[in-house]
Protein backbone atom coordinates (compact mmCIF):
# COMPACT_ATOMS: atom_id res chain seq x y z
CA UNK A 415 0.00 0.00 0.00
CA UNK A 416 2.99 2.35 -0.41
CA UNK A 417 1.38 4.07 -3.41
CA UNK A 418 0.80 7.87 -3.66
CA UNK A 419 -2.70 7.39 -2.20
CA UNK A 420 -1.00 6.83 1.15
CA UNK A 421 1.03 10.08 1.10
CA UNK A 422 -1.71 11.85 3.09
CA UNK A 423 -3.31 9.58 5.65
CA UNK A 424 -6.10 10.36 8.10
CA UNK A 425 -6.03 8.19 11.21
CA UNK A 426 -9.48 7.74 12.77
CA UNK A 427 -9.90 5.87 16.07
CA UNK A 428 -13.33 4.31 16.53
CA UNK A 429 -15.29 2.77 19.32
CA UNK A 430 -19.02 2.28 18.69
CA UNK A 431 -19.33 4.75 15.82
CA UNK A 432 -21.47 2.68 13.43
CA UNK A 433 -23.76 5.56 12.48
CA UNK A 434 -21.06 8.19 12.16
CA UNK A 435 -18.26 6.32 10.38
CA UNK A 436 -19.88 5.90 6.92
CA UNK A 437 -20.76 9.61 6.86
CA UNK A 438 -17.28 10.62 7.91
CA UNK A 439 -15.57 8.33 5.39
CA UNK A 440 -17.82 9.63 2.60
CA UNK A 441 -16.85 13.21 3.45
CA UNK A 442 -13.12 12.44 3.64
CA UNK A 443 -13.26 10.61 0.31
CA UNK A 444 -14.60 13.81 -1.28
CA UNK A 445 -11.26 15.43 -0.44
CA UNK A 446 -8.64 14.76 -3.09
CA UNK A 447 -5.60 12.68 -2.20
CA UNK A 448 -6.53 11.47 1.28
CA UNK A 449 -6.62 7.91 2.51
CA UNK A 450 -8.03 6.75 5.82
CA UNK A 451 -6.76 4.33 8.42
CA UNK A 452 -9.55 3.33 10.81
CA UNK A 453 -8.35 2.01 14.17
CA UNK A 454 -11.23 0.08 15.66
CA UNK A 455 -11.14 -1.32 19.18
CA UNK A 456 -13.39 -4.35 18.61
CA UNK A 457 -16.45 -2.11 18.84
CA UNK A 458 -19.41 -4.16 20.12
CA UNK A 459 -21.73 -2.31 17.72
CA UNK A 460 -19.94 -3.71 14.66
CA UNK A 461 -18.09 -0.56 13.58
CA UNK A 462 -15.10 -2.73 12.60
CA UNK A 463 -17.16 -4.69 10.07
CA UNK A 464 -18.65 -1.49 8.70
CA UNK A 465 -15.11 -0.15 8.24
CA UNK A 466 -14.20 -3.33 6.34
CA UNK A 467 -17.24 -2.90 4.08
CA UNK A 468 -16.24 0.72 3.44
CA UNK A 469 -12.71 -0.35 2.57
CA UNK A 470 -14.18 -2.49 -0.21
CA UNK A 471 -16.33 0.38 -1.50
CA UNK A 472 -13.36 2.75 -1.65
CA UNK A 473 -10.76 0.18 -2.66
CA UNK A 474 -7.17 1.21 -2.02
CA UNK A 475 -8.02 4.29 0.03
CA UNK A 476 -9.25 2.80 3.31
CA UNK A 477 -7.38 0.46 5.63
CA UNK A 478 -8.64 -0.94 8.92
CA UNK A 479 -6.63 -1.83 11.98
CA UNK A 480 -8.57 -4.10 14.34
CA UNK A 481 -7.39 -4.01 17.94
CA UNK A 482 -8.14 -6.62 20.58
CA UNK A 483 -9.29 -5.72 24.09
CA UNK A 484 -8.47 -4.01 26.33
CA UNK A 485 -9.48 -0.93 24.42
CA UNK A 486 -7.72 2.39 24.78
CA UNK A 487 -7.64 5.63 22.83
CA UNK A 488 -3.97 6.27 23.60
CA UNK A 489 -2.79 2.89 22.33
CA UNK A 490 -5.10 3.09 19.32
CA UNK A 491 -3.63 6.41 18.32
CA UNK A 492 -0.07 5.27 18.78
CA UNK A 493 -0.61 2.08 16.77
CA UNK A 494 -2.52 3.87 14.03
CA UNK A 495 -0.05 6.72 13.67
CA UNK A 496 2.87 4.27 13.54
CA UNK A 497 1.09 2.25 10.89
CA UNK A 498 0.54 5.43 8.85
CA UNK A 499 4.30 6.03 8.91
CA UNK A 500 4.90 2.43 7.82
CA UNK A 501 2.54 3.01 4.90
CA UNK A 502 4.87 5.78 3.79
CA UNK A 503 2.73 8.79 4.69
CA UNK A 504 4.42 12.20 4.51
CA UNK A 505 1.52 14.04 6.13
CA UNK A 506 -0.49 12.31 8.81
CA UNK A 507 -3.78 13.72 10.04
CA UNK A 508 -5.87 12.53 12.96
CA UNK A 509 -9.53 13.22 13.65
CA UNK A 510 -12.49 11.90 15.61
CA UNK A 511 -15.11 9.73 13.91
CA UNK A 512 -18.09 11.45 15.53
CA UNK A 513 -18.38 14.27 12.92
CA UNK A 514 -17.20 16.90 15.42
CA UNK A 515 -14.31 17.54 13.03
CA UNK A 516 -15.31 18.58 9.51
CA UNK A 517 -13.17 16.85 6.84
CA UNK A 518 -13.56 19.98 4.69
CA UNK A 519 -10.78 21.52 6.82
CA UNK A 520 -8.29 18.80 5.86
CA UNK A 521 -6.79 20.54 2.79
CA UNK A 522 -6.26 23.73 4.81
CA UNK A 523 -4.54 21.85 7.61
CA UNK A 524 -2.31 19.98 5.19
CA UNK A 525 -1.41 23.18 3.31
CA UNK A 526 -0.18 24.66 6.58
CA UNK A 527 2.42 21.88 6.89
CA UNK A 528 4.46 23.87 4.32
CA UNK A 529 5.19 26.32 7.13
CA UNK A 530 4.97 24.23 10.27
CA UNK A 531 5.50 20.72 11.60
CA UNK A 532 2.28 20.23 13.54
CA UNK A 533 -1.06 21.82 12.71
CA UNK A 534 -3.82 21.89 15.31
CA UNK A 535 -7.45 22.35 14.27
CA UNK A 536 -8.34 24.67 17.11
CA UNK A 537 -11.59 25.67 18.79
CA UNK A 538 -10.05 28.62 20.59
CA UNK A 539 -8.08 30.72 18.08
CA UNK A 540 -10.86 33.17 17.34
CA UNK A 541 -12.70 33.28 20.65
CA UNK A 542 -14.67 30.09 21.10
CA UNK A 543 -15.92 28.18 18.04
CA UNK A 544 -17.96 25.24 19.29
CA UNK A 545 -21.53 24.39 18.33
CA UNK A 546 -24.10 22.63 20.51
CA UNK A 547 -21.84 22.02 23.48
CA UNK A 548 -23.45 22.21 26.90
CA UNK A 549 -21.91 24.94 29.05
CA UNK A 550 -20.30 22.48 31.47
CA UNK A 551 -18.42 20.75 28.62
CA UNK A 552 -17.14 24.06 27.32
CA UNK A 553 -16.02 25.18 30.77
CA UNK A 554 -14.30 21.84 31.35
CA UNK A 555 -12.44 22.12 28.06
CA UNK A 556 -11.40 25.75 28.63
CA UNK A 557 -10.28 25.05 32.19
CA UNK A 558 -8.43 21.92 31.06
CA UNK A 559 -6.56 23.86 28.41
CA UNK A 560 -5.68 26.68 30.80
CA UNK A 561 -4.38 24.12 33.28
CA UNK A 562 -2.26 22.34 30.64
CA UNK A 563 -0.79 25.66 29.46
CA UNK A 564 -0.03 26.84 32.97
CA UNK A 565 1.66 23.65 34.16
CA UNK A 566 3.51 22.55 31.02
CA UNK A 567 4.28 25.92 29.43
CA UNK A 568 2.78 24.71 26.16
CA UNK A 569 1.57 27.74 24.20
CA UNK A 570 -1.27 26.10 22.35
CA UNK A 571 -4.80 27.33 23.01
CA UNK A 572 -6.49 24.06 22.12
CA UNK A 573 -3.97 21.50 23.35
CA UNK A 574 -6.64 18.83 23.80
CA UNK A 575 -7.85 18.98 20.19
CA UNK A 576 -7.99 15.62 18.43
CA UNK A 577 -7.91 17.25 14.98
CA UNK A 578 -4.30 17.58 13.88
CA UNK A 579 -1.88 17.15 11.00
CA UNK A 580 1.73 16.11 11.41
CA UNK A 581 4.71 16.26 9.14
CA UNK A 582 6.35 12.88 9.08
CA UNK A 583 9.55 14.04 10.80
CA UNK A 584 7.69 15.54 13.76
CA UNK A 585 5.46 12.51 14.22
CA UNK A 586 8.44 10.19 14.02
CA UNK A 587 10.15 12.09 16.79
CA UNK A 588 7.10 12.24 19.00
CA UNK A 589 6.31 8.53 18.63
CA UNK A 590 9.85 7.81 19.80
CA UNK A 591 9.22 9.90 22.93
CA UNK A 592 8.02 8.28 26.15
CA UNK A 593 4.23 8.47 25.68
CA UNK A 594 2.18 7.27 28.63
CA UNK A 595 -1.34 8.59 28.22
CA UNK A 596 -4.23 6.21 27.76
CA UNK A 597 -6.89 8.80 27.08
CA UNK A 598 -7.30 12.35 25.77
CA UNK A 599 -4.16 13.43 27.63
CA UNK A 600 -2.24 11.90 24.74
CA UNK A 601 -3.22 14.92 22.65
CA UNK A 602 -1.28 17.39 24.76
CA UNK A 603 1.41 14.88 25.70
CA UNK A 604 2.29 14.53 22.00
CA UNK A 605 2.25 18.30 21.50
CA UNK A 606 4.45 18.73 24.55
CA UNK A 607 7.16 16.48 23.10
CA UNK A 608 6.89 18.20 19.71
CA UNK A 609 7.26 21.64 21.29
CA UNK A 610 10.09 20.56 23.54
CA UNK A 611 11.96 19.34 20.45
CA UNK A 612 11.25 22.76 18.90
CA UNK A 613 9.04 21.52 16.13
CA UNK A 614 6.86 24.37 14.97
CA UNK A 615 3.20 24.14 16.00
CA UNK A 616 0.47 26.35 14.54
CA UNK A 617 -3.25 26.50 15.26
CA UNK A 618 -5.89 26.93 12.57
CA UNK A 619 -9.43 27.85 13.58
CA UNK A 620 -12.12 25.22 13.12
CA UNK A 621 -15.75 25.10 14.13
CA UNK A 622 -16.24 22.07 16.38
CA UNK A 623 -19.70 20.50 16.38
CA UNK A 624 -20.91 18.29 19.24
CA UNK A 625 -21.65 14.72 18.22
CA UNK A 626 -25.29 13.98 17.27
CA UNK A 627 -25.08 10.18 17.30
CA UNK A 628 -23.41 7.73 19.62
CA UNK A 629 -22.03 8.34 23.09
CA UNK A 630 -19.00 10.14 24.47
CA UNK A 631 -16.31 7.91 25.99
CA UNK A 632 -15.20 10.48 28.55
CA UNK A 633 -14.66 8.88 31.99
CA UNK A 634 -13.39 9.83 35.45
CA UNK A 635 -10.25 7.79 34.85
CA UNK A 636 -9.50 9.79 31.73
CA UNK A 637 -10.11 13.05 33.57
CA UNK A 638 -7.85 12.05 36.44
CA UNK A 639 -5.11 11.22 33.97
CA UNK A 640 -5.55 14.64 32.36
CA UNK A 641 -4.99 16.27 35.74
CA UNK A 642 -1.85 14.29 36.59
CA UNK A 643 -0.14 14.13 33.20
CA UNK A 644 0.77 17.86 32.97
CA UNK A 645 2.55 17.62 36.32
CA UNK A 646 4.45 14.53 35.24
CA UNK A 647 5.43 16.22 31.94
CA UNK A 648 6.61 19.33 33.75
CA UNK A 649 8.92 17.20 35.90
CA UNK A 650 10.19 15.05 33.03
CA UNK A 651 13.59 15.50 31.43
CA UNK A 652 14.15 16.02 27.67
CA UNK A 653 15.10 12.76 25.94
CA UNK A 654 16.93 13.62 22.71
CA UNK A 655 17.51 16.32 20.09
CA UNK A 656 15.10 16.80 17.17
CA UNK A 657 15.77 16.11 13.51
CA UNK A 658 14.57 18.21 10.57
CA UNK A 659 12.50 20.69 12.55
CA UNK A 660 11.31 23.99 11.17
CA UNK A 661 13.70 26.61 12.52
CA UNK A 662 11.63 28.44 15.12
CA UNK A 663 9.11 27.51 17.74
CA UNK A 664 7.52 30.07 19.98
CA UNK A 665 4.80 27.85 21.34
CA UNK A 666 6.48 26.85 24.56
CA UNK A 667 8.61 28.23 27.32
CA UNK A 668 11.25 25.51 27.31
CA UNK A 669 12.14 24.53 30.84
Ligand SMILES: Nc1nc2c(ncn2[C@@H]2O[C@H](COP(=O)(O)OP(=O)(O)OP(=O)(O)O)[C@@H](O)[C@H]2O)c(=O)[nH]1
Nearest residue numbers: 427428429453455485486487490510511512630631
Ligand atom coordinates in the same frame (compact mmCIF):
# COMPACT_ATOMS: atom_id res chain seq x y z
N1 LIG B 1 -10.03 2.90 18.99
C1 LIG B 1 -10.61 3.59 19.99
N2 LIG B 1 -11.29 4.72 19.71
C2 LIG B 1 -11.86 5.40 20.73
C3 LIG B 1 -11.80 4.97 22.08
N3 LIG B 1 -12.47 5.86 22.85
C4 LIG B 1 -12.92 6.82 22.01
N4 LIG B 1 -12.56 6.54 20.73
C5 LIG B 1 -12.81 7.33 19.52
O1 LIG B 1 -12.11 8.55 19.67
C6 LIG B 1 -12.85 9.62 19.12
C7 LIG B 1 -13.16 10.65 20.23
O2 LIG B 1 -13.99 10.07 21.20
P1 LIG B 1 -15.25 10.84 21.83
O3 LIG B 1 -16.03 9.91 22.69
O4 LIG B 1 -15.98 11.51 20.74
O5 LIG B 1 -14.53 11.82 22.74
P2 LIG B 1 -14.62 13.35 22.77
O6 LIG B 1 -14.73 13.87 21.37
O7 LIG B 1 -13.49 13.86 23.57
O8 LIG B 1 -15.94 13.54 23.59
P3 LIG B 1 -17.36 14.12 23.12
O9 LIG B 1 -17.16 15.58 22.92
O10 LIG B 1 -18.27 13.82 24.24
O11 LIG B 1 -17.73 13.44 21.85
C8 LIG B 1 -14.09 9.01 18.51
O12 LIG B 1 -13.86 8.74 17.16
C9 LIG B 1 -14.27 7.71 19.31
O13 LIG B 1 -14.97 6.72 18.63
C10 LIG B 1 -11.10 3.75 22.35
O14 LIG B 1 -10.98 3.30 23.48
N5 LIG B 1 -10.53 3.12 21.28
Ligand SMILES: [Mg+2]
Nearest residue numbers: 510512514625
Ligand atom coordinates in the same frame (compact mmCIF):
# COMPACT_ATOMS: atom_id res chain seq x y z
MG1 LIG C 1 -16.30 13.61 20.31
